[in-house]
Amino acid sequence: MAHYIMKRLFTLMITVAGIAVVTFFLSLVVPLDPLAAIAGPQSPPETVERLRKLYGFDQPTYVQFGRYVERLAEGDLGMSFQTNRPVLDDILNFFPATLELATIALIFSVVFGMILGILSAVYKDSLLDHFSRIISLIGVSMPVFWLGLLLLLVFYFQLGWLPEPGRLDIMLIEPPRITGVLLIDSVIAGDWEVFWDALWHAFLPAVVLGLFGLAGIARIARSSMLDVLSQEYIKTARIKGLSEYLVITRHALRNALVPTVTMIGLTYGSLLEGAVLTETIFSWPGLGRYLTTAFLTLDLNAIVGGTMLVAILYSVVNLLVDLLYAYLNPKITLAQHDA
Amino acid sequence: MAAGTPNTTPLLSVRDLIVRFYTLRGVVHALEGVSFDVGREQSIGLVGETGCGKSITARSVLRLIDPPGRIDGGSIAFQGRDLIQLPETEMRAIRGADISMIMQEPKMSLNPVMRIGDQVAETLLIHDKSLNRRTARAQALDMLASVSIPDPKRLARRYPHELSGGMAQRIMIAMMLVTRPKLLIADEPTSALDVTIQAQIIELMNALIDDIQSSVLMISHDLGVVAETCDRVIVMYAGQVAEAGDVETVMSDPQHPYTAALLKTLPDQVDADEPLYSIKGNVPSLLTPPTGCRFAPRCEHAMARCHNERPRAIPLTADHQVACFLHDAAPEPAAEPAAVPA
Numbered sequence: 106m107a108h109y110i111m112k113r114l115f116t117l118m119i120t121v122a123g124i125a126v127v128t129f130f131l132s133l134v135v136p137l138d139p140l141a142a143i144a145g146p147q148s149p150p151e152t153v154e155r156l157r158k159l160y161g162f163d164q165p166t167y168v169q170f171g172r173y174v175e176r177l178a179e180g181d182l183g184m185s186f187q188t189n190r191p192v193l194d195d196i197l198n199f200f201p202a203t204l205e206l207a208t209i210a211l212i213f214s215v216v217f218g219m220i221l222g223i224l225s226a227v228y229k230d231s232l233l234d235h236f237s238r239i240i241s242l243i244g245v246s247m248p249v250f251w252l253g254l255l256l257l258l259v260f261y262f263q264l265g266w267l268p269e270p271g272r273l274d275i276m277l278i279e280p281p282r283i284t285g286v287l288l289i290d291s292v293i294a295g296d297w298e299v300f301w302d303a304l305w306h307a308f309l310p311a312v313v314l315g316l317f318g319l320a321g322i323a324r325i326a327r328s329s330m331l332d333v334l335s336q337e338y339i340k341t342a343r344i345k346g347l348s349e350y351l352v353i354t355r356h357a358l359r360n361a362l363v364p365t366v367t368m369i370g371l372t373y374g375s376l377l378e379g380a381v382l383t384e385t386i387f388s389w390p391g392l393g394r395y396l397t398t399a400f401l402t403l404d405l406n407a408i409v410g411g412t413m414l415v416a417i418l419y420s421v422v423n424l425l426v427d428l429l430y431a432y433l434n435p436k437i438t439l440a441q442h443d444a
Numbered sequence: 445m446a447a448g449t450p451n452t453t454p455l456l457s458v459r460d461l462i463v464r465f466y467t468l469r470g471v472v473h474a475l476e477g478v479s480f481d482v483g484r485e486q487s488i489g490l491v492g493e494t495g496c497g498k499s500i501t502a503r504s505v506l507r508l509i510d511p512p513g514r515i516d517g518g519s520i521a522f523q524g525r526d527l528i529q530l531p532e533t534e535m536r537a538i539r540g541a542d543i544s545m546i547m548q549e550p551k552m553s554l555n556p557v558m559r560i561g562d563q564v565a566e567t568l569l570i571h572d573k574s575l576n577r578r579t580a581r582a583q584a585l586d587m588l589a590s591v592s593i594p595d596p597k598r599l600a601r602r603y604p605h606e607l608s609g610g611m612a613q614r615i616m617i618a619m620m621l622v623t624r625p626k627l628l629i630a631d632e633p634t635s636a637l638d639v640t641i642q643a644q645i646i647e648l649m650n651a652l653i654d655d656i657q658s659s660v661l662m663i664s665h666d667l668g669v670v671a672e673t674c675d676r677v678i679v680m681y682a683g684q685v686a687e688a689g690d691v692e693t694v695m696s697d698p699q700h701p702y703t704a705a706l707l708k709t710l711p712d713q714v715d716a717d718e719p720l721y722s723i724k725g726n727v728p729s730l731l732t733p734p735t736g737c738r739f740a741p742r743c744e745h746a747m748a749r750c751h752n753e754r755p756r757a758i759p760l761t762a763d764h765q766v767a768c769f770l771h772d773a774a775p776e777p778a779a780e781p782a783a784v785p786a
Contacts, residue, residue: 337552343508345567345619346540359557435557435603 110424117420124416128409129173133166139403143186182413183406187398192410195395200414201285202272203384203391207376209304209311214318214376215369221319222326223361226334227353237323244320249379253313253386260309267309270388274302310387314379318372325368330361363434370426374419453524454481455659456505456627461518463500463509463683470731474500474513475683476738479757482627487653487660489670489691491706492680495727498663501680502629505661506543507535523626541571544620545629546649549636550612554604561600564588564619571623587622591615591648610641617649624656631663646673667710671695676763679703682728682738685757689764699766702739737768745770 140156157163182192225234260267272287280294291299334357342356380393399407431437459479465472475497482488490498503509505520507527520527547553555563564584568575588596591614604612634642650673653660664670670677671691678688687700698704708721725742728734734741740750750769757765
């Protein structure tokens, strides 16, 4: 087990190195001049050239690449052009808000996706099944930015049921920053008012962000549950005299979870992507918004840093999924992966 | 094998059972008026070709027919109670406790993500709420030992994919007999196993059945297995009972043309130089079954009335019934050649 995890972490490092290289070369082929962007549209060409020298962009590509690798090896992601602070500090500053939002969204999509998928398999072709399939269809096909704006318009502007965009009511004071995750920090500070308000503010963006994942999970859960329910061992369980409830919870569920867990891993990746749009719509001060600005201003160091963070997260989630897999399915032993 | 049945009321008494499947392509008349008895401590063989309704008959007894199938008529009296009329909760109390079933594919019939010991113990725990986990486990281990499993303790912690087919079927037998049911339905229990271990499994099953004094309804397309292990045999064709009786009588002196034809197909009955015998024609579609005797289109002795009227079971002796007009009180003279393309 430990050996397996070590091995996976090693391959993770190779992945990250590969991504660093790819991102570097991608930044070279961008048909725009980042320095012109930094200097501003009205700057004279001399200013741009001075900046080019300052940042070392006048050097040949291999020299630039050498410096880039050198920096990364030291754990230095460089300075962000937009904030004038180290990219690493920026990431540590903005990431907790995204982690918070994505985690709430993930919980939302897993819990409701599983419930919806399982119920529509058990009550196949019922009204509930059709309803859940419509939800899935909407979730998969509705663009996040459109859905986000629509729900914001209805539930905040028109009905006023849900709070304004942002992480917290402007009248409330944030608790001292410890983890950066507001829900955790408020609990540590014992400030329940902030806790509930933060959760309330996270509700709509999390639903918008999680709906895509929910749809995918519901579809996979439904089809794998239907598959499991037609298996012989389900008949065995019924012959043994189990109630339909026990047949499903004790015998079918865990078998149906195996394919669903893969989907959950993939969902987490799409949550990080979706965060870019959702955070912009809901004024959520997270990494997604930071990266959006970075893309728009060609803040190269921030883009590279953000891309690498997402890649690392993705790999770590995949590792966790594989570990969960081995736990759920006794046929999979991690030793087989080693072979 | 217990020979006699001193008790007068049979353990299981199926009468005029009708099962239909309401599919998109039409109504499949899977069982049409099936009747038979299973006595106490008796072992009954249910034989017939694939698709003749053997398994559906068995599943009806447990009331576990998958939709779109439905029991549309008849009665299934088990110890005097009609199972068809029972509420689902009472039916559940009977499943696994009084009537159990072993299936054809042992490896696929075990839950792949549950330890074997837990699966065996579960049958006990479901039916006896007063039982605690530890006692159930201990009883499960005893049961595993009695199906000749070496080192039951170690095996109980294993998962089904680590087992061979024969081992898995032993587990199934243990799982289904641990509650000492009064009736065991065995649906082709050895068909999926290697020939070399088939006999072992049958022997083991029969020994246990004798031990706990239950009855067996053994479904098989293998007449040899039935001849060796059963007291009585029921021959089914296309959802109807063709002939029923004592195994020796039916096998040595079959009275229904279908039974006779079926016996002729057995390789060991045939001269080695002769080609294997096969019954002409095909099993009829149960979407539009023949109106009269369902075997009539393939029968060498079919008469005009066979195509129009359905034969009722005619008792030849107290223990031998045949559903064929050849045995009707007023038999028609010469059998016209059947109007069937060969």
